[in-house]
Amino acid sequence: MNAPYAKLEPLEPGIVRILAHNPSAFTYFGTQTYLLGERTIALIDPGPDLPNHLDALEQAIGGRFVAAILCTHTHRDHSPAARPLAERIGAPIIGCAPLALKTVGPRADASFDGDYAPERVLSDGEALELDGEPLTAVATPGHTSNHLCFAYRGALFSGDHVMGWSTTVVVPPDGDMAIYMQSLDKLRKRDDRIYYPAHGPAVTNPQQYVRHLVGHRMQREKQILALVREQPQPILQIVASAYPGLDTRLTTAAGGSVLAHLLDLERRGLVGRNGESWTAV
Numbered sequence: 001m002n003a004p005y006a007k008l009e010p011l012e013p014g015i016v017r018i019l020a021h022n023p024s025a026f027t028y029f030g031t032q033t034y035l036l037g038e039r040t041i042a043l044i045d046p047g048p049d050l051p052n053h054l055d056a057l058e059q060a061i062g063g064r065f066v067a068a069i070l071c072t073h074t075h076r077d078h079s080p081a082a083r084p085l086a087e088r089i090g091a092p093i094i095g096c097a098p099l100a101l102k103t104v105g106p107r108a109d110a111s112f113d114g115d116y117a118p119e120r121v122l123s124d125g126e127a128l129e130l131d132g133e134p135l136t137a138v139a140t141p142g143h144t145s146n147h148l149c150f151a152y153r154g155a156l157f158s159g160d161h162v163m164g165w166s167t168t169v170v171v172p173p174d175g176d177m178a179i180y181m182q183s184l185d186k187l188r189k190r191d192d193r194i195y196y197p198a199h200g201p202a203v204t205n206p207q208q209y210v211r212h213l214v215g216h217r218m219q220r221e222k223q224i225l226a227l228v229r230e231q232p233q234p235i236l237q238i239v240a241s242a243y244p245g246l247d248t249r250l251t252t253a254a255g256g257s258v259l260a261h262l263l264d265l266e267r268r269g270l271v272g273r274n275g276e277s278w279t280a281v
């Protein structure tokens with residue numbers, strides 16, 4: 001498949017997509033950066049720090065005023081291009097908070113961009129104005145604790161909270177399944193017309209899609225609970241039963257998601273652990 005790397009893809013008036021060349025088992029064909037606005041521009045998820053991608057973004061901006069470089073969260077496939085791009089075009093980095101590593105403990109692993117340093121952090125409901133229209137932050141923690149979606153002209157830029165090609169990885173300690181589910185519920189109460197995720201195609205039936213994601217997670221939870229009720233077992237054994245035929249590159253991520261479910265079940269008093277082994281209570 002020829003993915004449209006470094007190409008401008010106009011999606012609708014005032015919304016353009018550019019795909020970065022960082023395909024992987026976690027990113028699908030790569031990270032999709034969105035350019036919003038016509039006279040004034042905002043970028044969402046500048047992506048990894050790849051010179052070709054930065055060149056493509058600069059070319060797409062074409063000398064127009066950039067009001068903000070926004071990041072949905074600080075995984076390495078989303079935010080590292082923010083600083084080099086800011087330096088090239090003289091625009092501020094605005095959006096999600098950096099992870100407060102010192103105060104919240106060892107939440108960040110190698111997949112986090114520890115260099116991310118925004119000029120301004122947006123909290124839930126805060127908006128910028130772009131070509132006379134609000135561009136609003138929608139706090140959606142769960143995939144990471146600092147995740148934001150952005151709403152603009154009826155579209156929701158959903159980052160990794162809701163993706164168009166795969167379910168979202170939720171890995172503790174920074175990822176939290178109960179909070180992730182609350183953030184899905186938050187989207188269910190909105191009436192966005194379309195989602196543009198950081199990975200995969202646009203979601204044109206958001207309400208139905210989010211209901212499907214919630215159902216999928218509840219099904220997964222039920223399955224994990226049934227497995228540990230059958231017999232106490234370690235996470236790897238649960239992964240082997242719950243994810244038959246899983247791509248081996250995804251075993252660790254699947255283990256993380258199973259752990260996220262187990263921690264949620266543990267908080268609700270439904271499971272406990274004995275060393276490596278998880279058991280029903």
Ligand SMILES: [Zn+2]
Pocket residue numbers: 073075143160
């Ligand atoms: Zn991510």
